[in-house]
Amino acid sequence: MLSEETVQEIRAALNRYPRPRSAVLDALRAVQRQYGYCHPEGIKEAAEIMGLDPNALQMLVTFYDMLYDHPVGEHILMPCKNIACFLRGSDQMIEYLSKKLGIKPGETTPDGTFTLQPMECLAACDLAPMMIADGAYHGPLTEERIDEILAKLAASPRYRGEPAPEGGASRV
Ligand code: FES
Structure with missing residues (x-):
């Protein structure tokens, strides 16, 4: 209800x-x-x-990709897989995320914490390779930066679609 x-x-x-x-x-x-x-x-x-x-x-x-007809994780990771990000290593970043979380793109971790949802261009090519995580823009991504983001999100309450606290952008 x-x-x-x-x-x-x-x-x-x-x-x-x-x-x-x-x-x-x-x-x-x-x-x-x-x-x-x-x-x-x-x-x-x-x-x-x-x-x-x-x-x-x-x-x-x-x-719409950002509306879900099934339960998803508490935190949504949307790495960009489009051309500008691809040329700067998004494939490796997505692979790293997959390996670290133990899931394939499109899946949710068994504990329901993270959903990995690669996206087409997210209109932040200057941050390539980048991702939106719980509404905040992060990039250029590195494995170390991903580790930091995941640790911070895992300790945060469930994302409910609120605007990003820093106004939507964060850079390494
Ligand atoms: S190609 Fe990745 S944000 Fe545009």
């Missing part, structure tokens, strides 16, 4: 836009913040509040 806080977030989103459909992404982010992913029951309730067909919300969950 949606929490009062989530319901309020959805209502606030509805007030921000002229049409309910425009508030769908904000509503889905609110549902994801509560459950850790876009739980079907949460989507159904959000659709009711918005006066929309639940399928209109569900369609967007399957379209």
Whole structure:
């Protein structure tokens, strides 16, 4: 069941836009913040509040990489695999992350702490090779920098889609 806080977030989103459909992404982010992913029951309730067909919300969950239709880890690691990062060693960084976490790209660690989700260009090519970890930009990555990031995240509370504390950017 949606929490009062989530319901309020959805209502606030509805007030921000002229049409309910425009508030769908904000509503889905609110549902994801509560459950850790876009739980079907949460989507159904959000659709009711918005006066929309639940399928209109569900369609967007399957379209956007940053919305999840299944449980994911407490911390989301999104290393970029696109060309600028690739030319500067993203493959090795992703391989290092995989090895260190004991999972393949796309998987979540068995303890539910980390999800490794390589992405296409994240529009921060000047940081190549880079990744977004819990909403913060990190790069250029090295194995040492990855070790530091993982240690810090492992000691942090679950990421719920809040903006990065440093305003979104951190550099080695
Ligand atoms: S190619 Fe990696 S951020 Fe653009």
